[in-house]
Amino acid sequence: MSRHALATPGDDIGAYMEQLGDAARQASAAMRRIDTGRKNAALLAMARQIEAERPALIDANARDLERGRASGLDDALLDRLALTQGRIDAMVEGLKQVAALPDPVGEIDGLHSRPSGIQVGQMRVPLGVIGIIYESRPNVTVEAASLCLKSGNACILRGGSEARESNAAIAACIARGLAEAGLPEAAVQVVATTDREAVGYLISMPEYVDVIIPRGGKSLIERISREAKVPVIKHLDGVCHVYVDASADLGKALAIAVNAKTHRYGTCNTMETLLIDAPVAAGLLPKLAAAYAEHDVELRGCERTREVLPGVTAASEDDWYAEYLAPVLAVRIVNGVDEAIAHIERYGSHHTDAIVTESYTLSRRFLAEVDSSSVMVNASTRFADGFEYGLGAEIGISTNKLHARGPVGLEGLTTRKYVVLGDGHVRD
Amino acid sequence: MSRHALATPGDDIGAYMEQLGDAARQASAAMRRIDTGRKNAALLAMARQIEAERPALIDANARDLERGRASGLDDALLDRLALTQGRIDAMVEGLKQVAALPDPVGEIDGLHSRPSGIQVGQMRVPLGVIGIIYESRPNVTVEAASLCLKSGNACILRGGSEARESNAAIAACIARGLAEAGLPEAAVQVVATTDREAVGYLISMPEYVDVIIPRGGKSLIERISREAKVPVIKHLDGVCHVYVDASADLGKALAIAVNAKTHRYGTCNTMETLLIDAPVAAGLLPKLAAAYAEHDVELRGCERTREVLPGVTAASEDDWYAEYLAPVLAVRIVNGVDEAIAHIERYGSHHTDAIVTESYTLSRRFLAEVDSSSVMVNASTRFADGFEYGLGAEIGISTNKLHARGPVGLEGLTTRKYVVLGDGHVRD
Incomplete structure (x- = not known):
């Protein structure tokens, strides 16, 4: 696909999702070369964009709310959907807070010398491409994007159809923030179709997506966990x-x-x-x-x-x-x-x-x-x-036993690889 | 099921596997109460049992080899199947080495005080129940059992049908070692049927099995990863x-x-x-x-x-x-x-x-x-x-990105939970 424009959905949802996946995979490789300062600059630029686009966000959200009321959404759902001035404040503040958090990427633990002469340690690195599937709350778009970005991942965000205009307006702010800081535009992609098929594709592309994080009700999460072909960081119930x-x-x-x-x-x-x-x-x-x-x-x-x-x-x-x-x-x-x-x-x-x-x-x-x-x-x-717990942010609480367990912050969006430093060492 | 005898397979493979699963789940809860010294005592008792049963192991293996030759197994497979004196030495030595490794369970990292007054840290704990599926090498039975036991897990081991007599003889030594140290006999269970259906059940019981580790050729691992309903720690190819x-x-x-x-x-x-x-x-x-x-x-x-x-x-x-x-x-x-x-x-x-x-x-x-x-x-x-890398042991090399990545030792068979220490603290 073109490196100069994000994919747009056509009739073939599968092809569209594959374009998003391919662009995300390329962006995730580019993200490994981007240092903390530039990631923070992008987060702060997004905060400025959202601040500047307040009226447009409120307008887009009003259209979502109106459509929601017309289609009979209940009050609880309409409340979650609403972007108030206070919630926009919280989005801006959240971006600044994530920018202020320490960057987990590149941290090396336990580097030590082995009898063979090599030094071995473990380096914290991004997971790669993260797919996030969520329901009505449009502020999740900013929260998820900011945490994935700070942890060096590319992400594909799929929000609820009831929030589509709000999410599109937020996505535009994110895109301008990325561009301003010179980050790949495909580092954060918001799925621009409300076709339900898109979710099916998103959770079935292990070649492009490393992990899925569903946020929403238990039935959504159970369905995604059952059908996904990639690992799922999931939150089921809290008894x-x-x-x-x-x-x-x-x-x-x-x-x-x-x-x-x-x-x-x-x-x-x-x-x-x-x-x-x-x-x-x-x-x-x-x-x-x-x-x-x-x-x-x-x-x-x-x-x-x-x-x-x-x-x-x-x-x-x-x-x-x-x-x-x-x-x-x-x-x-x-x-x-x-x-x-x-x-x-x-x-x-x-x-x-x-x-x-x-x-x-x-x-x-x-x-x-x-x-x-x-x-x-x-x-x-x-x-x-x-x-x-002092994680500084939370993308959710994992009830998985493997990988991240309990509240998931930036560290849960990373993994560790081994690094080996030698000086020409070979194995006997 | 009875707590006094391990399940035996009948005509209903599903029911048998569920009995193994249920017994393993109970054993894994009991294992959380067992300290390092007793786990080490069990490992050393298993080593003594294997040493004492050398002739029986060689006999059982001879029957496997004979059946293998009769059914036309190729030389490479027969070589992997063979239990030589040297390989039995290595099994005994391996058990002693695992007993000598530090126990990762119970380690608490990062315990620190929060402004609210609580202290928060992460404690390393067993994964729970581990299913291991492997092919012809009978020494994997001992390796896998020892690593799962030391890391506080219960395990269900499913070896290749070509090694069934060797595995049964090894399982008897393991069982006597567990009994000698007073550990639950279901802490290590070897699937006692060669019915292929057993694998299908083993990988589809999330209520009883927390993770599957397949060891073998790429096609086995791909099939298990595709069909499993529980997380798989897998090793695909090394290019x-x-x-x-x-x-x-x-x-x-x-x-x-x-x-x-x-x-x-x-x-x-x-x-x-x-x-x-x-x-x-x-x-x-x-x-x-x-x-x-x-x-x-x-x-x-x-x-x-x-x-x-x-x-x-x-x-x-x-x-x-x-x-x-x-x-x-x-x-x-x-x-x-x-x-x-x-x-x-x-x-x-x-x-x-x-x-x-x-x-x-x-x-x-x-x-x-x-x-x-x-x-x-x-x-x-x-x-x-x-x-x-100094892990002291290795159950495999993971090509997963989540959880364990690269060589997997005892730590990869554990996970971390949050521990919170308060003094009557409540949230404002």
Whole structure:
């Protein structure tokens, strides 16, 4: 394809996606030659472009919103779709923050000399080409582009069709920012067709795309994971637990159990099931129930919980698996840490789980034995977040075990290759 | 299933594989509670069992060899299948070496305090359950079992049907070693059916198996990668390059080019294409040709190579893609590092590539811009190996970009989860 213009979609969606893929692959090779300063310059130029194009972005978004309302999108979806002045501020600020982050690319770890005389280490390098598939929020276009760019990757972004005019307007700002800094224009490409076939092609081109990151509802992510021919960094559900052991400081337990449930309901790191050690259940549950009642949190309890709190609804087997994302909490009384760990292993989603305990031994056991992307002692599950962990940015929270696990920042968008430095060394 | 006996295969292969999977999942949870000393004790007990069962292993292997000869296996395959005394020595020695390696599990990196007051770090943990699919070499059974065990994983091993008696005899030694150290017997399970359906089930059980590692020919690995429903750590081909720049020390270039090709022909890190910068081609090629002639290496050259070495066969387009694994070498004259890197990007397999140069700037460019699992300066590609890199062991060389890339040792069989330490902290 021409190096002077990005591909435009025609009738043949497969051919169009292949053009995007080929251009992205070439851009990713070029990106390996571009230093940190130029990547930062591009990010800051994008921020200026978005600032300058505020009215155009609001206009494009208004057209998306109008079309959305006409086609009957619900209020929650329309809210996610809306580009307010505040959200544009956040996009500009986000670009500046990513520019200010340290560049992970080129870092060499563990360089050491071997008996053969060679030196061996591992260098952090971009993954290559990243495909990102997301739904209605147009600000993801900027977030994803900035993180992929800073980590030295080329990316192909496929947003929701409901946000197409907003995304096109943002894409134009990104393109001008890239051009201003002299970066390859195909470093960030926004898929310019709303044809659903495009996603099918994007996830099936291992020769052009190294990894897919879907952002959206569980059904989107499951479908993409099932059908993709390239690796997927995915976030499935967050069925997070807090286990209050009999050894807990009950003041800490109360604060954590309330915060983990009520700080926000719709987030993946919100506690969905509370496990309480039998000896402290009768003392703690009434206080917890009072605190949850203030927040209008509905409790669903096991039989033993209902003996302490008779008014509570009975939890069904499904409740232990549920990611409510709502002011609902399942509560179970267990006999000690072993039963708690077994419950988490059986019903949990390996996302984020916490113990409240003053016991040194139990804290060590819980940390070692609970197989989740974040395991916590005496802290609210709500801390499982790239910003809270100090990653500086977050493209998502991975529930994969391989590669990136938990909050994914710039480092999760890179990989490490071995570097070997010799002086004419050969193998005996 | 019973916790007192490993599953045995019946008519329903799917049910059998599910029993193995379920037992492995339970064993992997138990393995998280087992400390380094007990894992090492199990490895050393296995070594003693194999030492004690030498005659039984040789007998079982003799039956495999006899059946193999009767069914017309070729000599190369029979050689790989054979358990000689030397190979049994190596198995015993390998177990002792793995016992002596540091245990990666539990290592915590980067624990630091955040402004919120929590401490955050990353703990290295086992992947969980690893499925390993391999072909004729029965010693892989011990290698794979030892590395999975030391890294705290449960594993399900599926060897080639031609080695079934040898593998069963080795499995019995492993089982006794596990029992002696009090480890769960399902920590290492050897699939006890040669039914090909078993592989299909093994690679399609994400609820029980976290990762598949196939070891064998490219066609096996491609098929498994295509069909697997779980992540695959795979090794595809090694089309490795040495590029000799005009800035090279020609003595080093000669030594490296000869070693990278002739040290061993059948290995994935053997050079398959030599790229020579035009200004030094006329001086270097005749010396190289003489050296290769001594080793009976057949050269296939580009047009410009054939101008310098008229006797050389013309290389076809296919030669640039070829992994010969034989005393054959493709030779191409290029104009400088950019053409060399472009050739490697286009025809290479992203395995191992080396530059020979005295230029500081070119060495840095080659290291940054060549997107391979190992990139080398002034060293033979033959160094790309877990033992040469100091990993202490190697389960394979990964050509994946995500997770483990290049030689995979114990660390590649682990992952990292976040650990958060608080003191009753909640999120504002």
